[in-house]
Amino acid sequence: MVVLRNADGRTMGLKAGISDYNLLKHYVEEYSTGLNMLTAQQAIITVHQFSNLVFARKYMQEFKNEKLLFGQLKQHEYDVCIISKSNYQELLKTRDIIGYLKFYNKNYK
Numbered sequence: 586m587v588v589l590r591n592a593d594g595r596t597m598g599l600k601a602g603i604s605d606y607n608l609l610k611h612y613v614e615e616y617s618t619g620l621n622m623l624t625a626q627q628a629i630i631t632v633h634q635f636s637n638l639v640f641a642r643k644y645m646q647e648f649k650n651e652k653l654l655f656g657q658l659k660q661h662e663y664d665v666c667i668i669s670k671s672n673y674q675e676l677l678k679t680r681d682i683i684g685y686l687k688f689y690n691k692n693y694k
Contacts (some may be wrong), residue, residue, distance in 0.1 A: 586673075588664040588682055592628035595657050596620070600630050602654050607632065611644070623680045631673070641667050667693065 587603070589596055597620075604618045619631045632648075635641040648654070649665050666689045668676065676685050 586632070586666055586668050587630040588666065588686065589628045589630070589658075590662055591626050592622060596628055596630075598657065599654065603630060603632060603648075606648070606651060606654060610647070616644075621677065623676075623682050627682050629676075629682065631668075638667070 587599070589599075600618055600620050607614075607616045607618060616632050616634070619633070620628060621631070622628050632644070635644065645665060645667055655663065664686060666686065668685070668689070672685065672688075676682065
């Protein structure tokens with residue numbers, strides 16, 4: 586999941602870039618890409634569905650190293666993290682991305 590602190594015109598470009606990245610590098614897995622606005626400013630771009638945490642972590646490490654994807658963003662404008670299905674459903678209910686990032690950093694980083 587990519588968390589964007591200030592979604593703007595670059596957001597759709599990033600989502601398209603992630604979709605293209607998945608088609609080129611992970612076409613066998615057939616990952617899908619989604620975009621959700623949590624608030625008027627904050628958005629998340631998701632890539633799903635991973636068969637387990639090992640594959641999700643491997644993907645995230647490779648993904649984070651693709652500097653061209655994030656070329657138009659400064660490092661403080663986004664975060665990349667993993668989220669489970671149940672935590673994702675809870676995030677969509679609460680819309681509390683800052684709370685989730687604190688939870689993620691405390692428990693998974």
